[in-house]
Amino acid sequence: MDSGQFFFDPSCYGNMLFIGNGDPTFRGARSLLNMEETSKRRPFFSSPDELIDEEYYDEQLPEKKRRLTPEQVHHLEKSFETENKLEPERKTQLANKLGLQPRQVAVWFQNRRARWKTKQLERDYDLLKSSYESLLSDYDSMIKEKEKLKSEVVSLTEKLQANEVAGVVIVGQKPDPQLPGNEAEIGAAQFSVKAEDHLSSGSGVVDDDGPQLVDSGDSYFPDGDYHGCSMVPMEGIHSEEDDGSDDGHSYFPNAFAAEQQHHEEGEPLGWWVIWS
């Protein structure tokens, strides 16, 4: 505290001395005004409901910093649940009802909002953390599946090459242009059928000029679909600029909602992470 100090004097328990620094600014003036108000008024706890606490607080002099009674806090909490912002009229009403100064009510709401925000950040952190761990787990599963498929491709390629060497199957033999027309057509048709057979066999093996199902760094599923899952960016993940509003809920509401929806639908998560 650099512009005003409360000194607690044990010899006169409960007394508070305010030392102003002559700050001419508005805030300084406001503080002095508040202290003046305080010094003119009776102690914080003065409503009939607080009489039960008189025994405890009786011996304490007025200006000692005191905690609000459970009843006061209860009323303030109820009011905060209704609306966490405090309009002047409600502030006055609450202050009168609870026997507090309006400034105290305002300060309580201010601090209460700060506490709420801290808790909210903690909740959001936990949600993000669990979301991240879930996505990481899915990512690991995908990597394993990818490796498995790659080794399958290699294995089948080797088998095919062995067959080619043995002359059992000739893939990609082009029709001899010297043959008579109909024979050339038959040869072309055979070539075509053979190639399609291989492409549709699931082995993914084609000749050197054809499309290669190798790990090029792109998706194995170029049409954007795998097991019925479209590889589109996850909805709800958007930049800060989209929504920085403090709407009384999570700081990342859409992201969590989308993540949760994926869980509920039993869908794999996180294409936007894996494929982006």
Added chain:
DNA sequence: TTGTGTTTTATTGCCTCC
């Protein structure tokens, strides 16, 4: 009882809005 960590009350400075 005492040291220490946490919570609550209150102040201050800065910022935004009207």
Added chain:
DNA sequence: GGAGGCAATAAAACACAA
């Protein structure tokens, strides 16, 4: 320029282990 909000901070009050 005043009012009110927020972040940072101080300090009293409180909780609790040793």
